[in-house]
Structures are given as C-alpha cells and as structure tokens.
Amino acid sequence: MALRHLFAVAVAVAALALDVAAASGGSAALGVNYGQVADNLPSPQAAAVLLRALNATKVKLYDADARVLSAFAGSGVDFTVGLPDNMVPRLASDPSAAAAWVRTNILPHLPATSITAVIVGNEVLTGSDATMLRSLLPAMQSLHAALAACNLTSRVAVTTAHSLAVLSSSFPPSSAAFRHDLLPYITPLLAFLAKTGSPFLVNAYPYFAYKADPGTVDLDYVLFEPSAAAVVDSATGLRYGNMLHAQLDRGRRARRDLRRRLRAGGGDPGVGDRVAVAGGRRRGRRHAAERGQVQREPDAAGGAGEGHAGGARGAAAGVRVRPVQRGPEARAGVGAALRPVQAGRRGGIRRQRQGADDQRLEG
Template identity: 40%
Template sequence: MANRSFISIVTIGLLLSFIVSVPRQVESIGVCYGRQGDNLPPANEVVELYKSYGIGGIRLYDNNHDVLEALRGSNIPVIIDVLESDLTVMASDPAAASGWVNDNIQPFSPDVNFRYIAVGNELIPGSHPQDILPAMQNLQNALVSVGLQDRIKVSTSVSTNVLGNSYPPSAGTFSSNILPILQPIVAFLSANDAPLLVNVYPYFSYIGNPDSISLDYALFTSPAPVVIDGQLQYQNLFDAIIDALFSALENVGGGDVNLVVSETGWPSDGEEVATLQNAQTYLSNLINHVGQGTPKRPGIHIDTYLFALFDENLKQPQGTENHYGLFSPDKQPKYSLNL
C-alpha cells in the first residue's frame, strides 16, 4: 500500500469465526501477503495458514521464489506484482518481459494458480507511469508465446486517486491529468478481457474528511441511504467508490472492464478511529457485502483482497501502516467474529 491522498465526500459527494469458512457468496475473498517485517513466519507456514482458514486468494508484492515454491499444489489464486524497479527495462525490452515470465511464471506453472500479474502498484500518477502500458504489452506477448494468455491476465493496480470526480457515483470520471496514461491501459484491458485492479480504502476517505463523511457510512453500518444518485441509493462508501470507478471506465470506453479490489482494509491502531472494533466491523461487513454487488451492478461479485495478512513492523511510515494485519506475526488471529 503506497501513500495516498484522501478522497472527500465533495468529490465522491473476523473474520471467518475468524475465517473458519468462507461463505459461498464471497468465495473469492483473498488476503494480501506483505512481508515488510522481521518477525514473520516462513513461507511454508504462511501458505498453510491460508489453507487452514480457507482464504480464497493471495496477493504477492514481489516474485520471491520461496513463496512461490510454498504455493505449489495449493491451488490458491495468486496476484503477483512486478516490482517498480523492473518496469523501465521491461517496458523497453521485450526480452526482459520474456525473461521475467520464464523465471517467475513458467517454472511454477501449472503447480501455482497464477491469476493476475499486477504491473505496478499505485504508480498512476507517479514518476514513470509511461512505462506501465508497454511493460503490460510486453508481458502479454510473453504470456502468448508460452500459451498462458488465457489463464493469466495482465493488469496494473491503481489507487482511487485516479478519480477526478466521483460524486455522485454516476458522474465518476478519471482525472484529466492521468487520462493520456490510463485510457490506453483501459483499452488494453478491454481487448484482453482483463480487469482493472484497484486499492479501495474508505478509511482514508473518512479520515481525510470526517466532517462530511460519517463513520457509519465508511463502516457499512449506516441505518439508511446516505447518497441518492437518481434511482440508485448508497448506504456505504465502498459501493459509492466502486460505482464511481465503473462510471469512469464507461466514460473512456471500458464499460466491459471489470474491477478487482486488490487491497482494502482498516487499521486496528495508530489513529483515533483505527481501533480493533472498527477494523472488525469494517472487515466483517465487507466480507458479507461484496458478494451482493453494488447499486450500479447488483448481484455481481467483486473479487476482493484484504490488506493484509500480518501486522508488518517495518512498514513505513510507522503508525497505522503497521496495524493492518488480520493476524499477529505469531499467526494468532486479531479478530474473533462469527459469520
């Protein structure tokens, strides 16, 4: 999770016994596996944790081979990120993209259930967003060359800062300054039947504008609709953000592009509303909700990855960033919720 500015209402208007079993309607709830800690268990124990709690997907922020080895035979769906440091050479040299696939995908396929390659995490806008699309194209061609293009989809993960307007959700548009970068990426996704990956944090929206956004709206606990958008009614901020993104995609010819929530979560410490109870409330309500779709797309399940598996003591800046884990580093669940 990168640093992000806050989305205001003006512009947008556990867990499993803990996770003893994932209900059928949310069978694709995944969890992001960040490793920025010096007290975390080894990869084989982590994969066993995913299996024992029935977690439906894993996001990896790098191509660590110990983790990939541990995932062999698990059938856990995988999002694997391309490191920012690899983007420029991968964008300019098709052989580098082919080498990345040959080194990190082919040796583990079909024993590892790769689903998406995320080419960059929250790099639009960023220092070199112009590298993202050519890197995606070169990776796509590399997958085609080894016959994996139908099984593994190439995308990029963006933050909700790509939205220029998101209130009301039906008026969602991408920011004009990123359109030259993002519009051809959307066209690529549409042509290759790939989703856009997006990191969605109602927590940041709330703390950025608590005078305009109610905590209930951010936590899925509002007793009544908060935003009325024509015939659509929004009772939670998560749906409003997702539908604003769908509207923005439609506005650039990407109405057939789906969304995958590649990160979402709520910290349990570090700020006034970053409490164990609020995190428990957000996570449990989210898990129960995402299988229902949104007001704009009812009944359409949104694949969702929770951030993150562990509290990571080396995450920077210190504070809330260290308290997103569903588990403590000793593998004990932080939440005690019945579904």
C-alpha cells in the same frame, strides 16, 4: 509470536469477509494481501498452513517470491503476483527482459501453484515519474507478449493497480470521470485491458475515509454494517449500502464516461467497464455493485425500480490489512464527502474491527 499475530489479523479479516457475505446473501471468498516487509515473519510454509485453515482462496503477493509460490503448490489458492515499479522501464524497452521475467517467476510454478494475474507496477499513473508514465503500457504489452509466447494468456492476466486519485471527482459515483491530464495514458491502457480480457484494478481503502473525517463518515457505512444508513446518488437513484461499492462504482462509471466520449468523438469505445479491487482478480464476473447491495430508490409511484447488486466476493477477495498508501487523496480516502442520512451506532465489535483494520501484514 509472529504466527499468532498473523493468525489474529487473518481471523479479523475473515470475520469481516464473512460479514460482507452475509450482508449480501452471498458466499464468502476470503482474500489476503501477503506482505513481507516486517520483522519475525512466519515462514511461507507456516503461512500456507494458516491460510488453508482459514479457507483463503485468493492471495495478492507484492512480488513473485519463489519461496512463497512454492510453499503454496497444490493449495488451490489463486495468486496475483507483482512486478515492481523499478522493473517497468526495463520491460518497456526490452522484450527479452519480459521473457526472462516470465521464465524465472511464472513458468517454474505452473501448474502446481495457480498464478492468475501479474500486476505491473503500483499506482504508476498518479506518480510523478514521467518515464514511468510513458513506460507502463509498453511494459504491460511486453509482458503480455511474453506470456503469449508460452501460451499462458488465457491463464495469466496482465494489469496494473491504480489509486482512485486517477478520477477527478469523489462523489456522487455518477459524476466520476478520469482526470483529463491522464487521458493520453489511461485511454490506450483501458483499450489494452479490454482487448486482453484483463481487469481494471483499483486500490480502494474505505476505512481511510473514516479515519480522515470521523465526524462526517459513518463507521458502520465503512464496515459493511447492515444497520448503516445508505448513501443515495441523486442523479441515478442508486443507494449504496457501503463505501466500498460506491468507490468501485466510481471506477466503473468513469470507464463508461470515457467510452461514451470516445464514441461521440468517433474514436474506439473499446475500453470496457469492469472494475475489481486490486487485492482480488475477478475476470468475466459482474462488478460488485451489480450483485447485491446497490439498489435504486423507489420511483414516485412506489415501485422498486431496477435492482443492482454488490457482492461479497469482490469485496472479500480484496480485503486489505493496513496497506501502504501513496498520495494525499489515497490516504484520506475518496469517500470523505459521503454523508449518510443518519449517524450509525459505534462501539463494541465495530471498534474491535477498526483495530484489526489498523494492523499491517507488510510492516
């Protein structure tokens, strides 16, 4: 029964990923978040068979469960594994703990299982634990050093996942900036990510914006429907064909804003500007909003202006199925203030997708 339920959820996610790909003219890349906080789950072996049948190529695992990683040996699926919050202070203060974690959770599975990144903690910077805030970057540095000692830094990235609540504004994307109170933590963290070539990950939840304010937010805009009315950033002329691309562009523009301010103040601007959805790792590729669905408004003379993209790959690789949220802004969604030019159509398969989006893999 559980396998059938997981199959139904995964098929719904696959359908959404394919729709995103079709909308942007790209090929589908299906990513799945593999949660295990639930009853009557299929075995890792059964889950591996299912995901291979769906041609899933990316999996985010919330821990580094050896049973799951072993079950996917030889599958060609790229795994992002998680290091839990409660281990962050220990790794920050004890480099030998980081080395032991790598020996136990990474080395036994390579190269049979592809592990491409470790996410250290989840939404730490928007939590209330001061010790965690101080420990996050040292823990990431410690883990990176442990991977370097094993010659794995070119294969396995070290990063962390952020709530979009690290940003101080919701709309338009061009106004995005990091919260001033977080700058002492996020500035050196971004420099570390840029230096190591690791992605800046955000937990983006477009559907929760609709759920929080269905009278204002267009469901079609949230679900990547081609018929959705685009939202225009009047400061840049960029048109956003769906909410996910607008959310991701906020992260990218916040990094650019910080880099500009550091440069103006004579500081080190090396904070990068690549942003990816936390469910899927995309090193060395352009941000989703540069590949298809984000476009400039025509200029006064009727010209098309500079084009931007929004690819399906980043969005599809990061599709979540009812993730657990932290904090009121994360649950409400950061796009609640977006106002499409016209209301989109609702009903039919759109409502079915809404139902699928409300499922959980992690219980």
